[in-house]
Amino acid sequence: MVVNIQAPLAEDYPLTQADIAQYQKDGHILLKKVVPPSEIDELRTVVLQAHQALIDEEEDFQKAFRCTQNLWEVNNVVRLHVLSRRYAGIAAKLLGCRDVRVYHDLTFFKDGQGRGAPTPWHQDGYYWPLDTNKCITLWVPLIDCPLEMGPMSFVSGSHLTRNAEHLEISNASDEFINDMIEKENLTVTPARHMNAGDATFHSCWTYHAAKSNTTDTMRIAFAIAYFDADATIPLHPPTNERRAKNLARWFPRAVPGGPAATEINPAVLAMYGSN
Numbered sequence: 001m002v003v004n005i006q007a008p009l010a011e012d013y014p015l016t017q018a019d020i021a022q023y024q025k026d027g028h029i030l031l032k033k034v035v036p037p038s039e040i041d042e043l044r045t046v047v048l049q050a051h052q053a054l055i056d057e058e059e060d061f062q063k064a065f066r067c068t069q070n071l072w073e074v075n076n077v078v079r080l081h082v083l084s085r086r087y088a089g090i091a092a093k094l095l096g097c098r099d100v101r102v103y104h105d106l107t108f109f110k111d112g113q114g115r116g117a118p119t120p121w122h123q124d125g126y127y128w129p130l131d132t133n134k135c136i137t138l139w140v141p142l143i144d145c146p147l148e149m150g151p152m153s154f155v156s157g158s159h160l161t162r163n164a165e166h167l168e169i170s171n172a173s174d175e176f177i178n179d180m181i182e183k184e185n186l187t188v189t190p191a192r193h194m195n196a197g198d199a200t201f202h203s204c205w206t207y208h209a210a211k212s213n214t215t216d217t218m219r220i221a222f223a224i225a226y227f228d229a230d231a232t233i234p235l236h237p238p239t240n241e242r243r244a245k246n247l248a249r250w251f252p253r254a255v256p257g258g259p260a261a262t263e264i265n266p267a268v269l270a271m272y273g274s275n
């Protein structure tokens with residue numbers, strides 16, 4: 001697959017060594033203007049359209065957010081973003097790998113007026129069916145996201161643990177992680193105001209959560225999950241139902257112990273001849 005992306009999505013993001021060091025130490029980072037300002041309105045429009053096109057598959061996670069997935073497969077503009085050198089370049093540098101592949105993309109719409117409940121503390125690793133720790137999610141609000149709308153908080157350094165690996169996102173994961181935060185005095189990095197297009201990146205092992213959305217406006221957030229291009233599928237069978245479902249859905253026909261590299265997991269930087 002070769003993609004032809006025009007500037008500014010083809011331009012490298014000015015990531016610094018300090019950003020990389022911060023991500024590797026904390027397991028998360030907030031970066032400004034990841035989506036170029038000139039592209040935000042169009043991306044928001046097509047994300048809303050693609051979400052609607054996939055509405056029959058919408059999942060509602062405990063009323064915390066509404067998700068549809070792999071919008072890049074149904075919309076060409078979303079595809080240009082998901083396969084952009086700009087975002088994949090950031091992900092690869094933060095993870096410290098030569099290239100990244102697409103795991104999937106998804107919407108995180110949190111309804112306003114308190115209908116979008118708090119996102120419980122959780123560790124995404126529960127859901128990822130891969131044999132690597134080098135997994136990262138870019139999360140970007142496509143409208144300005146003040147604190148009242150529920151941007152994310154993170155536990156810094158928690159990406160080095162797997163303590164909540166056994167818990168899906170739920171009240172149980174929330175209680176379990178809250179308890180650890182209190183008892184072990186873990187460092188919570190509170191949510192910060194994000195302008196449309198600012199993005200957080202977090203490891204699949206970083207504990208994260210968000211407050212409810214008490215504004216009058218739906219939180220329109222979009223996320224892209226990437227992983228180390230050289231990752232493999234674990235030899236052992238998936239250890240929970242969600243991992244089994246995700247393995248079948250995001251890695252069709254991949255084999256245990258083989259590369260995690262099906263037709264829907266393109267290696268992004270390789271498409272630009274930079275790898």
Ligand SMILES: O=C(O)CCC(=O)C(=O)O
Nearest residue numbers: 108119124137139210223
């Ligand atoms: O959008 C949210 O509230 C949660 C997002 C999340 O859990 C994630 O990006 O992994």
